Amino acid sequence: MNTDGGPYKRDVRDWIVDLSMFLLALVFAATAVLDFPPPGPPTGDAAPITVPGQPTWWEAAQRVATLAGCVSLWWRRRRPVEIAVALVALSVLTELATGALLIALFSLALHRPPKVSLAVFGLGIASVGLGTLLLPDPHLPALVAFLLGVAIQGAVIGWGLSIHHRRELVESLRERAVHAETEAQLRAEHAQHQVREAMAREIHDVLGHRLSLLSVHAGALEYRPDAPPREIARSAKVIRESAHQALQDLREVIGVLRAPVGELPQPTMADLRQLVEEADEAGARVAFTEDYEGTVPDRAGRTAYRIVQEGLTNVRKHAPGADTRVSVRGAPGEGLTVEVRNGRAPVEERRSGSDGQGLVGLTERVSLLSGRLEHGPLPGGGWRLSAWLPWAG
Incomplete structure (x- = not known):
């Protein structure tokens, strides 16, 4: 018109x-x-x-x-x-x-x-x-x-x-x-952007863990070329498996990024013991304690996994050879407490501090769950990373 x-x-x-x-x-x-x-009274014949x-x-x-x-x-x-x-x-x-x-x-x-x-x-x-x-x-x-x-x-x-x-x-x-x-489309794009940011954090956490294992074993082979063949073979096996797993992680990330919206495969509390065992095979002395009842919620379990993963990665980076203790305890209604504590590292192997990006990511994860995260040096040397996560009864 x-x-x-x-x-x-x-x-x-x-x-x-x-x-x-x-x-x-x-x-x-x-x-x-x-x-x-004109209208009027009827007559004999109609006009x-x-x-x-x-x-x-x-x-x-x-x-x-x-x-x-x-x-x-x-x-x-x-x-x-x-x-x-x-x-x-x-x-x-x-x-x-x-x-x-x-x-x-x-x-x-x-x-x-x-x-x-x-x-x-x-x-x-x-x-x-x-x-x-x-x-x-x-x-x-x-x-x-x-x-x-x-x-x-x-x-x-x-x-x-x-x-x-x-x-x-x-x-x-x-x-x-x-x-x-249009607003719904913008919200979807914003949500997609947040998902991709979460993917970037996953890449940092997952690959940081895998590559730290590669670095530890490659460094051991470099500094101990005369090590027994059995130890060399074990380190080579860990390097090969970690490299293969890192490539698998990258393939999964690329596959998700090609899709409009997606999520990476998320770890659970059931994968926590395997994570500690991998760190122990890499030469770290890790004591693991689990003391919780019931089934941990998925989001809390994933966050607990990432906390332990980041803590072990930082130990390998900045305090290799230090004794490490990992504890997870809690109950429904009381919350879940996750702690990674390492002692003083040998002086000759101590390394410089990190850029703190991993801790920043952990702080954001924990805050999204309305939890608390604490980290800092211990009085007698070493480092402590602790978090409390809510667990509804």
């Missing part, structure tokens, strides 16, 4: 509607030309409807002007205000244009803002009053004719405004639906 005065192309429906409105206005004008008998004879020049001019008004309805979508105002003025001079005027008023209320329609309706009221004075109806009192004309125009304007508001409501609902769909 075109309402800005630009080029307008009618479809089949528009052609049918426009032709119907044009013919309806003509039928109304033709009906007004006929001479109907016939008569067709007027040869029109005078004024009547001919009225009919020509009315025909032009009916033809102008073809452009009522492009120029609704101009056509409605012209037909309001024409209705003052001839009642033949009343049908075309009502159609124009309806189209005006449909295609233009209410304030424009009401302004033209004000002109229509004035035209009804002026027409009642200039062309009084011999069959109706002037006041009745005036009120009837205002009521008819008001009903047409109200009908058009109701449809106009309904269309605006539908359009508003459509825009809100599009806006809601």
Whole structure:
């Protein structure tokens, strides 16, 4: 639908509607030309409807002007205000244009803002009053004719405004639906971005653990080339298995990143003992203690696994050879406490501190579960990493 005065192309429906409105206005004008008998008490014979004879020049001019008004309805979508105002003025001079005027008023209320329609309706009221004075109806009192004309125009304007508001409501609902769909898409993209950030943390944790094992055993082979063949074979086996597992982890990460949204395979509490055994095979002296009852929730179990994994990785990096204790204890309703504690490392093997990115990631993980994370050096040397995680009863 075109309402800005630009080029307008009618479809089949528009052609049918426009032709119907044009013919309806003509039928109304033709009906007004006929001479109907005035209402009154019945008589013996019904008074016939008569067709007027040869029109005078004024009547001919009225009919020509009315025909032009009916033809102008073809452009009522492009120029609704101009056509409605012209037909309001024409209705003052001839009642033949009343049908075309009502159609124009309806189209005006449909295609233009209410304030424009009401302004033209004000002109229509004035035209009804002026027409009642200039062309009084011999069959109706002037006041009745005036009120009837205002009521008819008001009903047409109200009908058009109701449809106009309904269309605006539908359009508003459509825009809100599009806006809601866009917001949902943005939320999905944000959630996907968060998932990918979580994947990046998983890459740091998983590969950091695997590569630290590779580093420990490769360093042992470098510094002890004269080690017994059995130890060399064991270190080579751990290096091979860790490298293979690291490649598997990378394949899983790449596979998930290629998908729209996904999650990496998550560890559980059942994998915690295997994690400690791998660290023990790498040469670390780890004492593991489990003391909890019931089934640990999945999120708490994954977080506990990552805490122990990060703690053992840091021990290998910064305190190789130090005695390490890992303890997990708790119960439903009391919470789950995870602790990694290592003693002082040999002076000759002590290494520089880390960048702390792993601890930052752990802090975020624990905070998401509304838990607490503590870490810091011990008075007698060594390091302690401890976390409390909620465990609903």
